[in-house]
Amino acid sequence: MKELDPLLHSQLRLAIVSILMSAVEADFVYLKEQTQATAGNLSVQIDKLREADYIAVEKTFEGKKPRTVCRMTDTGRKAFENYVQTVKLYLHL
Amino acid sequence: MKELDPLLHSQLRLAIVSILMSAVEADFVYLKEQTQATAGNLSVQIDKLREADYIAVEKTFEGKKPRTVCRMTDTGRKAFENYVQTVKLYLHL
């Protein structure tokens, strides 16, 4: 049985990537709202995805407020597609 | 975002259930071969699925050798179908 990419096979990280796959980009606040995760957990998981170069993270300022914007990388998109194909086997789809 | 049943959202437990969903039953040795898991890990994960009544476990003797046979319960089948529907949302399927 093909292994499920452990980086994506995590509730929160999969949710993050799922959102990013259908939007050009999403910021920390939006991801927090959508996923209902705590800020700490979200911060950690975003960082893991960034370390693996699955997502790119840009820290800017929106006026005086910090803004952390995330978007998928090509590597991340490929990894996601691969994960989808693998999980389909497990789900008999 | 709907939560992914944590009992099924685990590489090995999902593999076990995936196998059991497409076979009437499967024994410990077969599951071990197919999943490539260690016996200890497999034993633990089977037990978690059994505790939740997702699978039924029957310990018999095949001649003089013990045989542990697993099959899905109705509860387990429903949980799996529910998991499939939920994960589809994450995967945009």
Added chain:
DNA sequence: TAAACAAGTTTATTTTATAAACCAAATTTT
């Protein structure tokens, strides 16, 4: 009959996920 094997289980270790506590800057309240 002692060593090796089979089929597991139990326990210990490592990894992962999660949340609590913290920080800096800006905004609001008194």
Added chain:
DNA sequence: AAAATTTGGTTTATAAAATAAACTTGTTTA
């Protein structure tokens, strides 16, 4: 204008999970 609160996070500590190593019990086999 000082104090308290909010915003947008990060760091660190705790809880849970996955995994493997060690052990058990009975069975062959040399």
